[in-house]
Amino acid sequence: MTNAEPEPQENGEEELNKAIEELKDVLHEETSGISGEAGSFASNPELVMSIPVEVQIVLGSAEMPVSQLMALKKGSTVSLNRRVGEPVEIVVNGRRIARGEITLVEDDPSRFGVKLTEIAGRASAQ
Structure with a gap:
C-alpha cells in the first residue's frame, strides 16, 4: 500500500x-x-x-506478501508505515476529511480518541 x-x-x-x-x-x-x-x-x-456514515481512524498501513500475512499469529507485531507522533487520518466513507492526533478521552481515561489538527482543504488551526 x-x-x-x-x-x-x-x-x-x-x-x-x-x-x-x-x-x-x-x-x-x-x-x-x-x-x-x-x-x-x-x-x-x-x-x-x-x-x-462510516468514520475510520487510520493509524497507518502495511504491505506484505501473502505468505507473511498467513504466518501472523497471536502476539505477532505488524509494523505500520507511520511513526509514533505522526498524525492519523480521519476517513469518512473512504475519503480523507481530516488529520489528528491520538489523545485520551477527558471523562474516561481508559478510552482514547482523536483531536483534530487539520481539516482537509484548510491549514492547521490551533
Whole structure:
C-alpha cells in the first residue's frame, strides 16, 4: 500500500449511493406534495443529518506478501508505515476529511480518541 488516500470500499460506496438515492426519493415525494413552500429540505434538515456514515481512524498501513500475512499469529507485531507522533487520518466513507492526533478521552481515561489538527482543504488551526 502507499501513503495515498485510501480507496473507497466498494461495499461502502454502494451503501452510500443507495442512501443518496433513497434520500432523493424521499425529498422528491415530500416536495411534490408541497405547494408554495421552499420545500421540505429547508424545513427538515434532520433528514440529511440522520444519514449514517462510516468514520475510520487510520493509524497507518502495511504491505506484505501473502505468505507473511498467513504466518501472523497471536502476539505477532505488524509494523505500520507511520511513526509514533505522526498524525492519523480521519476517513469518512473512504475519503480523507481530516488529520489528528491520538489523545485520551477527558471523562474516561481508559478510552482514547482523536483531536483534530487539520481539516482537509484548510491549514492547521490551533
